[in-house]
Every structure is written in structure tokens, then in C-alpha cells.
Amino acid sequence: MALDLVISGGTVVTAEKTFHADVGIRGEKIVELKAGLSGEKTIDAAGKLVLPGGVDSHCHIEQLSSMGVMTADDFYSATVSAAHGGTTTVIPFCAQHRGDVLAEVLADYHSRARAKAVIDYGFHLIIANPDERTLQRDLPAAIHSGVRSFKIFMTYERTRLTDEQILDVMAAARKNGALVMVHAENHGVISWLAGRMVNQGNTLPRYHAICHTRGAEAEAIERVVRFAELVDCPILIVHVSTPEGIEAIRQARARGLKVFGETCPQYLFLTAKDIDIGLQGALFCCSPPPRDEKAQEACWRGLKDGTLHVYSSDHAPYGMEGKLPKGEKTTFKEMANGVPGLELRLPLLFTYGKNRITLEEFVNLTSTRHAQTYGLYPRKGTIAVGSDADIAIWDPERKVTVETTHDRTGYTPYKGRVLTGWPITVLSRGEVIVADGKLAAERGRGQFLERAPSPALKPLGRDVPEIAQLKAWNTPLQL
Numbered sequence: 001m002a003l004d005l006v007i008s009g010g011t012v013v014t015a016e017k018t019f020h021a022d023v024g025i026r027g028e029k030i031v032e033l034k035a036g037l038s039g040e041k042t043i044d045a046a047g048k049l050v051l052p053g054g055v056d057s058h059c060h061i062e063q064l065s066s067m068g069v070m071t072a073d074d075f076y077s078a079t080v081s082a083a084h085g086g087t088t089t090v091i092p093f094c095a096q097h098r099g100d101v102l103a104e105v106l107a108d109y110h111s112r113a114r115a116k117a118v119i120d121y122g123f124h125l126i127i128a129n130p131d132e133r134t135l136q137r138d139l140p141a142a143i144h145s146g147v148r149s150f151k152i153f154m155t156y157e158r159t160r161l162t163d164e165q166i167l168d169v170m171a172a173a174r175k176n177g178a179l180v181m182v183h184a185e186n187h188g189v190i191s192w193l194a195g196r197m198v199n200q201g202n203t204l205p206r207y208h209a210i211c212h213t214r215g216a217e218a219e220a221i222e223r224v225v226r227f228a229e230l231v232d233c234p235i236l237i238v239h240v241s242t243p244e245g246i247e248a249i250r251q252a253r254a255r256g257l258k259v260f261g262e263t264c265p266q267y268l269f270l271t272a273k274d275i276d277i278g279l280q281g282a283l284f285c286c287s288p289p290p291r292d293e294k295a296q297e298a299c300w301r302g303l304k305d306g307t308l309h310v311y312s313s314d315h316a317p318y319g320m321e322g323k324l325p326k327g328e329k330t331t332f333k334e335m336a337n338g339v340p341g342l343e344l345r346l347p348l349l350f351t352y353g354k355n356r357i358t359l360e361e362f363v364n365l366t367s368t369r370h371a372q373t374y375g376l377y378p379r380k381g382t383i384a385v386g387s388d389a390d391i392a393i394w395d396p397e398r399k400v401t402v403e404t405t406h407d408r409t410g411y412t413p414y415k416g417r418v419l420t421g422w423p424i425t426v427l428s429r430g431e432v433i434v435a436d437g438k439l440a441a442e443r444g445r446g447q448f449l450e451r452a453p454s455p456a457l458k459p460l461g462r463d464v465p466e467i468a469q470l471k472a473w474n475t476p477l478q479l
Helices: 075-084 102-116 132-144 163-176 187-199 206-211 214-231 243-254 265-269 280-284 293-305 345-352 359-373 465-472
Strands: 003-008 011-013 018-020 022-026 029-034 039-044 049-052 054-059 087-095 124-126 149-153 179-183 235-237 259-263 308-311 391-401 418-428 431-435
Touching: 011 359, 049 359, 054 075, 054 345, 054 359, 075 087, 075 102, 075 418, 075 431, 087 102, 087 359, 087 418, 102 124, 102 132, 132 163, 149 163, 163 179, 163 214, 187 206, 187 214, 214 235, 214 243, 243 259, 243 293, 259 293, 265 293, 265 345, 293 308, 293 359, 308 359, 345 359, 345 391, 345 418
Parallel strands: 003 039, 011 049, 054 087, 087 124, 124 149, 149 179, 179 235, 235 259, 259 308
Antiparallel strands: 003 022, 011 018, 022 029, 049 391, 391 418, 418 431
16 A cells, blocks of 8 residues: 655654654554655655654643633644644643532533644643542543543642642542642742742742742652652652752652652753843743752753653743733732743754753653653654654754744743754644644644553552551551
């Protein structure tokens, strides 16, 4: 049977190796990888890199924040932006707020994404209302429908869970085969400092960075690791920003625990100095905040040695109405937290990672490990026979000066940077969706991805001494 499309003459890069081969595509799948292929259509990739499409497993799309601010992007604009940056799969959040019925929240997000997304997508859940219905009925149903991960918060007044609630959620995750993602910051420390700063009239964005201390991150990570160890529940700590937090994860992993870390562009390419520009520093405010050059280096080391497992955007696109809702009278406590980064996630790492990571590591950090961790591999995250033909063809020498992006945030914190290396042709399931900077994808063509359990994330099956003692007494703990 003839091939529908051949990508010829390029250098193929996967997480394991780099090699020269043509990529043969039939329908939505890669069916051949060898030299000398021919098909009905051909894309000449001579001198170019042929990489798996990026998988961004942490982004906020068409989501109402806990402060009541809707993101600037809907599922159309966000996925268009992602595609232009070489990302072909996104896993955003379905956010439950207190009082929400989880099943209704999930149905609402399905409806929105189905009508608008131009690339494939999955979902995580955000659990802010862990009542009996959520834990006993709606959460297990969502997990078994293919939504195999969810996020909890240890800070933010309207979303944070108590320690007891965290343990309840972890027990439900372990029982039903899901991964728990954790926003780990000590709420008490942040709230105590923030109250005093505002009372003293220190309300500019730079004080946001002061209040979200390094210690608040490290303490929360250490605490939630102990919870995960007690319940024997794999966890992933999102947007890690500090050397102390990275070390806490490193130590947990050295003890054999299934604790994974993630970092994001803002912790590699921004610092607290970017926030210290008066009221406009609000455009750089996120939680945790960017730190300093030493913290950046620690994040690079964490990516290199595997302590930080994935590199995600944490795309949180809030326009000026979200960042400065009261104009010049806005305090840092009233500013929406988050920065855009979906489109530039890959080009930033490609540019600044040239002398730090290999091409194989680039693919692993931006695509393969995401797919493996979240139950999409090998359908997504690699270039292999049988995989979806999600492919980004990169010109490694193309220089792009960042002025704007295709999202609707209205700004980018990376404006003016000159990036070297850019995806010039992007395919999703065998269809060219971006060519030379122009979109060629229909609204709603993206498909929902029902995710499988990830074998790497099964509980260890070992007990802390107290649980072992209970078993010795024939008194099992009912999770």
C-alpha cells in the first residue's frame, strides 16, 4: 500500500538516538522508518531535524482561577499557539472549585475542548472539594474514563487542602491507579509574610517574590513526600524552583520513593530581577516566583541528572485585566498568578540548552517522558513505527526575535530575545497543521486522549514501619 506522506532526508531524533532516515506515514500513523521511501506527497527535510511533537503536560486553558479570573486563552487560541511552537499534545486542567461537582466540571471541559482544540489533548483534574461524592464516586469514574492524574494545592486560600484531605486524596489515587501532582508551598508562611507586607504598605509585585520564600517550597515538598511515603502513592511536584526543593526530591528518590519533579521556562530563563520593575512586574508574577541565577543553575542540574523529570510550560495566560484588576492600586495579593509560555517552551530550551543538554535529552524532557509519565507512550512522545505521526520539523539555524506569540495574553515575558532553532513544519496525526508560520488546522480537529495507567507509576508495595506493624498485628489500614 502506498505511503500518503514521506518526510525525506532529515535527521530523526528520539529520546534514545539520532539517526538519518525517511519517515513514512500512512493515515495518522508512522509506518516506516528507512532511507529511500516514496509516497504520494513528500516533505523535504534535508538539513533539518525531525523530532516528536512536544507534549506539554502542565498548562491552564480556558480555566477560571481560584480568584475568579478566566484565562485569556480558550482551547482554540491555546492549541494554535502550542502548534506554532512545535507542541502537538497538551494536558490542561479541569479545575474543580469548592462546592463544584467534579463530574459536571469534567463534562464542561470536554464540551469546550471538543469544539475548539486543533491538537490532541488529555485532562488532569484539580481537586479542591474532596468530599465523599468526589472521592468515592466522581474521582474513580474520571480515572477509569482515562483522566489518570490530578493536582492538589498546599496553598491558595480557596484551593488548598488540609493535611488530612491530602492523605484522603492520595489514598483514592493509590486505590484507583492515578498520579497525584502537587503544588507544594507552605501556605502559612506565605500568608503570614504577605499580611505583614501589605499592612506595611509594601504592595508592589516584587514583594510577591519575597513572600513565596524558598523555605516555603522546600518545607512543603518534604512534608508531602512523607505523606506519599505513608500511603505509598507516586507523586509529581510541579514547577519546582529552588535548590532546596530539588534537593528534597533528590533525597526522596535516593530512598527509592516514586517522587518526580517538574520545572518550567520561568525558572530557567527569568529571575526575581524581572519582577522588580515597579507595577509592570506583575507581568512576571507566578507562584512559585522566579528566583536567582543560582536557582537557575540548580534547575539545569536537576534536568540533567533526572531529579527534575519533565519540563512543562505551566502556561497561565492572564491579560492586564487579570494582572492589574485595580490598575495602579492593585496589590501583589490581587494579581493573577502565572505567565504565558506554551508556544515558546520548546524554542527557549532548544536555544539555551545547546551547551547543556543533548538533542536526545531535549526530546526526552519535552515529549517522551511526558508521554510515558501520563500514559500516552508510545502513541505519543516518540518517532517509531506504530506511533501517531505527531512530528515537528526544526530548522536548527533559524533565528527568531520574539515580539509576540499566538496566544491571547497580550504579552510575553520573553519579548526581545533572539532564539536560534524553530519548528518550521508541524504535523498532528499525519496532517500538516503549521507550515512556515501559517496555520492549516481546523477548529475542533483535536481528539481527546484516554490515557492508560503508567506502569512506572505503580505503588512500590512497601510499607513504612507503622503500617508494617499494623499488618503484623493483623490490623490492616483501610485506604
